[in-house]
Amino acid sequence: MIYLDSAATSLQKPRAVYQAVQKAMQSAGGYGRSGHRPALYAGELVYACRENARRLFGLQEPEQVVFTMNATHALNQAIHALADAKTRAAITGYEHNSVVRPLVERGIPYQVLESRLFDSNGMLQAARQALEDGANLFVINHVSNVFGSIAPIAELDAMLADAGVPMILDASQSAGTLEIHADKLRSAAAICMPGHKGLLGPQGTGMLLVCSEKLQKPLMQGGTGSLSQDMTQPKLLPDRFESGTPNVPGIAGLDAGLRFLLARGLSRIRKHEQMLAADLTDGLSTIDGVEVFYHADPARQAGVVSFRHAKMPCEILAEKLADRDVCVRAGLHCAPLAHRSAGTLASGTVRVSFGPFNTRREVREFTGKLCEILEKL
Structure with missing residues (x-):
């Protein structure tokens, strides 16, 4: 084949990914829910993955790594957290339905940065126009999942940072292939990615990298294993955006994929x-x-x-x-x-x-x- x-x-992943998933299924208990050995082992697995993601993507703290089901889940979380009734979004002409549909569902008006395929200058010109037109949230597809075209992220980031406008970066096709340094992206409020593509992890895994305290509003609420006496969602990261039991075997496999990328x-x-x-x-x-x-x-x-x-x-x-x-x-x-x-x-x-x-x-x-x-x- x-x-x-x-x-x-x-589909082709490092052997360590399959081994990590199987071991976690056999040995890991409920993450953050108990103090016995299997639960503590789950905590070790999850923290190790956060730390390796922090290293790979240039984050300050591992708590900035929020685990999601996939990139779609991460994008929905980020859009929900940043958008409100005053939001006017701008998106590239190469966005996935995981961006367009959440905007439409929430009634958020958006402007498309019209540009020809592989035309970086055209995209930058359209971005300047969108800022002049009042766009106050940009969602940028780093790499087109159809054509592989790479957006001019450095130039867009500088432009948006100077304007004080936040960016959500969709790194679905770039994470694991292109260098992404969250600490150098001044406008990035969130970076969203799947675990099962370039990061070589299992399906059903993804990450939302929280790069700004502007992300306050979670998409879901529920059990986090922390502050159980409070009837409101914890404000601390990553609990703010992680409700319910996470996919610990998947996260263990994702960590093995991250370790492969860091080594290679x-x-x-x-x-x-x-x-x-x-x-x-x-x-x-x-x-x-x-x-x-x-x-x-x-x-x-x-x-x-x-x-x-x-x-x-x-x-x-x-x-x-x-x-x-x-x-x-x-x-x-x-x-x-x-x-x-x-x-x-x-x-x-x-x-x-x-x-x-x-x-x-x-x-x-x-x-x-x-x-x-x-x-x-």
Whole structure:
């Protein structure tokens, strides 16, 4: 099997991730609920993951790491905590439905930073206009889950910090691949990410990095194992945003993924995925009828590449690849706004996405199987 769908979920993970999940299921009790050995062991596992996340993302304190079910949960938490009746949001033209739908559900007006695919200057110009128009909360997709385009985060952060406007950073496709330093992002109020993609953890895990005390209003209330005599939600972090029993086995697996990333180094993983994306775009560009969406400068694109064929619907093409044991994703990828921005809303795309365990041989085999399919047209 050739697995090229890590933008949805990383299937190939370090062996330590599977081992950590199994050990936690066998040995960990209720986190923060008791003083016996299994409960204390659960506490050790959860704290270790917070500490390694703090190290990887440049946070001041491990308590700033809030565990969530996934990036969608984290984004909903952050939007709920920051938005009110006076909020006017601005979002990029490449946002996921995990951003757009919470804004729509809460009746929060939003302005789209219209820009062409890979056009960083256009995005920055649109951001300046949005500030002039009164936008007071920005939600920024760091890396497009459809096209792999990288937003100009440093420039946007400087602009928003100077204006005193907070940013929610959606790091769903960048966490675990691109360097993210929370302590250097002056405008960041929250950074949201899944555990099961680039961080190589299990499904059902995610993190909300709380970077500002502006995040006061939790989405949920309930048992935290702390201050049980109070009928209101604790204000202290991370309890403010963590209600109910957390996914301790998942967090243990996530910690193993974080430790792998810290040991290998994100720059090494980034270079590897850049190489694979370059090999793929070189191969796709030689196939008649294939339109591939990529930037000539590999520094502007992560390990996500989309393409389509003029004569074969994307879903059919992905199905034929699946029949040949090649795993990709086709359609709109829960991001119709990104397709609208790129002009692919009517057709969708076939998306290929890499992880640290993919190889150049797999890219060559994928291109060969794709050619086999298209030759039969």
